[in-house]
Amino acid sequence: MIKVAFFDRDGVINIDHGYVFSRDQFEFTNGIFTACRLLRDLGYELIVVTNQSGIARGYYSEQDFLALTAWMGEQFKKQGVALLDVFYCPHHPQAKISQYRQNCRCRKPSPGMFEQACQKYPIDIETSIMIGDRISDIQAAKTAGIGKFYLLSQENTFSQELKITNRLDNLYQLKYFLEKNSNV
Numbered sequence: 677m678i679k680v681a682f683f684d685r686d687g688v689i690n691i692d693h694g695y696v697f698s699r700d701q702f703e704f705t706n707g708i709f710t711a712c713r714l715l716r717d718l719g720y721e722l723i724v725v726t727n728q729s730g731i732a733r734g735y736y737s738e739q740d741f742l743a744l745t746a747w748m749g750e751q752f753k754k755q756g757v758a759l760l761d762v763f764y765c766p767h768h769p770q771a772k773i774s775q776y777r778q779n780c781r782c783r784k785p786s787p788g789m790f791e792q793a794c795q796k797y798p799i800d801i802e803t804s805i806m807i808g809d810r811i812s813d814i815q816a817a818k819t820a821g822i823g824k825f826y827l828l829s830q831e832n833t834f835s836q837e838l839k840i841t842n843r844l845d846n847l848y849q850l851k852y853f854l855e856k857n858s859n860v
Contacts, residue, residue: 687809729771748762
């Protein structure tokens, strides 16, 4: 069994400029590689789970997304922190492109991408973590049974239902939370 650090993409790995699909739009967030090195040193594999409704909306193609994802993966490798995998949802209930118009199980806040990852890899879901920047990321992680989740947000977001107590202002704070919760 492996433990995984799941990451949302837009807003966590890269600055969310809205429907990012090309290298010139892609700007890594401060601390992403430091956080990933820390997690790798703690024995976590790294997986990205990302909603990509820009595909369904016709803003960019699935091929555009896959090309950017390949480039992103190369950048992680250059930093010494290879990604194990990337799971994405190209669907949206009001999609402009009919083949992507559906209310699917893979679109967060549904847990489908986590389920796909667990079918592909022997993941210990209870010792795994999720880092996201939206409540829907945390809802999906909670529904999937992820052990710990961290909300990267500078807003004072709190959800009693989700028990979001691990709010990060930035990715450098992750080290503090991991040390504080040494059972993670």
